[in-house]
Amino acid sequence: MPSGYGVPKGRTGMLTWTEVRAALEKSGRFWIATTNPNGGPHVIQQWGAWLDDRFYFEAGTTPAGRRTSRATSASSSRATTATWRSSSTASRGPHRSPTAALAERIVRSYTARYKRKYGYAPTVSSWDEGGLYVVTPAKILAWVVARFNKSATKLTFG
Amino acid sequence: MGSVRTLNARQRAFLEAVRFGALATVDPNGSPHLTTMWYLVDGDEIMFNTARGRRKPDNLSRDPRVSLLVLDGYTFVRVAGSAREAATGEAALADIHRLAVRYDGEEAAAGAMERFRTQERVSYRFVIERVYASADLR
Numbered sequence: 242m243p244s245g246y247g248v249p250k251g252r253t254g255m256l257t258w259t260e261v262r263a264a265l266e267k268s269g270r271f272w273i274a275t276t277n278p279n280g281g282p283h284v285i286q287q288w289g290a291w292l293d294d295r296f297y298f299e300a301g302t303t304p305a306g307r308r309t310s311r312a313t314s315a316s317s318s319r320a321t322t323a324t325w326r327s328s329s330t331a332s333r334g335p336h337r338s339p340t341a342a343l344a345e346r347i348v349r350s351y352t353a354r355y356k357r358k359y360g361y362a363p364t365v366s367s368w369d370e371g372g373l374y375v376v377t378p379a380k381i382l383a384w385v386v387a388r389f390n391k392s393a394t395k396l397t398f399g
Numbered sequence: 400m401g402s403v404r405t406l407n408a409r410q411r412a413f414l415e416a417v418r419f420g421a422l423a424t425v426d427p428n429g430s431p432h433l434t435t436m437w438y439l440v441d442g443d444e445i446m447f448n449t450a451r452g453r454r455k456p457d458n459l460s461r462d463p464r465v466s467l468l469v470l471d472g473y474t475f476v477r478v479a480g481s482a483r484e485a486a487t488g489e490a491a492l493a494d495i496h497r498l499a500v501r502y503d504g505e506e507a508a509a510g511a512m513e514r515f516r517t518q519e520r521v522s523y524r525f526v527i528e529r530v531y532a533s534a535d536l537r
Contacts, residue, residue: 245450245518247511272468274423274431282423282431284468286475 247390254391261383261396265291269354273298288361290350294398296376297347299363339373341365347373404528405443409536410476414440414469417502422447423466424458432458437498438467444524445478446485448495451519459484465525476532480525491520 273287289298339347344365352362367373377398384393406414422436432454438447445467449455459465463481470476486494495515499508 245453245514247514270473272421272433272470274421274433274466276425276429276431280425280429280462281464281479282425282466283479284421284423284431284433284466284477286468286470286473 246393248393249391254388256383256385256392256394258396261381261394262291262294264383265296271296271298288351288355290347290354292343292346292350294378296378297350298374298376299367299372300374339368344368403530406440406476406478406527406530407536410530410532411440413471413474413476413532413536414438414445414478418469418471420447421468421470422455423468424455425462425464426454426458427461436467437502438469439494439498439501441524444526445480446494446498446522446524447482448491448498448520448522451521455523456484456521459523463525474533474535476530476536478527478530480528482523482525484521485524486522487520491522492516494522495520 268291269288271287271289273285275283275285277283287298287300289296291297344367348363348365348367356362378396379398381396381398382393383396420436420438421433422438423431423433426432434455436447438445440446459482463483464479465482466477466479468475468477492512492515496508496512499511499515503511
C-alpha cells in the first residue's frame, strides 16, 4: 500500500490469496472501471464469476458493451456487509469463444449466483457472438474494511 | 433513461449518507484507475482528499475527468465531472478532518490527524456534470 495509510511494514494481519480468492468467488457484485470512447473514466457495478483465478463478465456486443473490453480495473464488495474490497489491475480483452467446458462452468457460476434471486442465467451459447470478457489479475489490493490498517495486502501475479 | 446534470432530493440524500465511493481516474497509459474513497457532497460539488505522491493527483493533473460510483446493494448513484485542485496546506487538512469525522467519528478523526499532518494533503472538487442513478432513486 502507498505510505501514509498507516499500514505496518510487517506481515502480521495480512491476507492470504486463499482468503482473498474465497471472497472474490463468493462475491456477487463487482465494480468495474472502464474508459469511454473519449478516454474519460466510467464506473459500473457488474455481475460476474471468478473461476480459475480469472474474472469473467458479460458486457454485450453493443458499442457500450464493447467499451468494457478496455476494462483494466475491478473491485469487489462482498454482499451488503462489504466485508472485503479488492481491486485488480489486469490484462484484458474479449473472451469471444470460450470452450464448451469453460462456458458450462461460467453458466453454472452465474446460475448459482443470480438465478434464484434475480431469475437470470445465461446459456452456453450466450456468447457465441461475443460479449464475454475475461480479466486476468496482475495485482490485487485487498483488505478487511473493519481492520483496514492491519489487513491491507497487495498481491501480485506473474 | 439517460444521465442528468443535477441531483434530485433522493439522490442527494443517498450520497450524503455515509457510504464509500469508487472513484475512477485515468492512468497515463489510458487505462482506468479505481480507488475506494471518502467523499463529501458540498452544495453542487463533490469533494475528496488525497495525498501528494499518490496516483490520483498525478492522474488528475494530466486528465481531470472522474467518475464516482456510490452504491448500496443495487441502489446506486454515479456522478461524473472534472476535478480541480481546491485546497492544500491547512485548508486541505481541514477537509480531511471533516471527512474523517464523517466516516469515523470525532475521536478516531482526532487520532488520524497526527498521521495526516505528516502528509502533503490536497483536496479536489468537481462540479457534478452528469448523474446516473438506479431506478429507485430517479
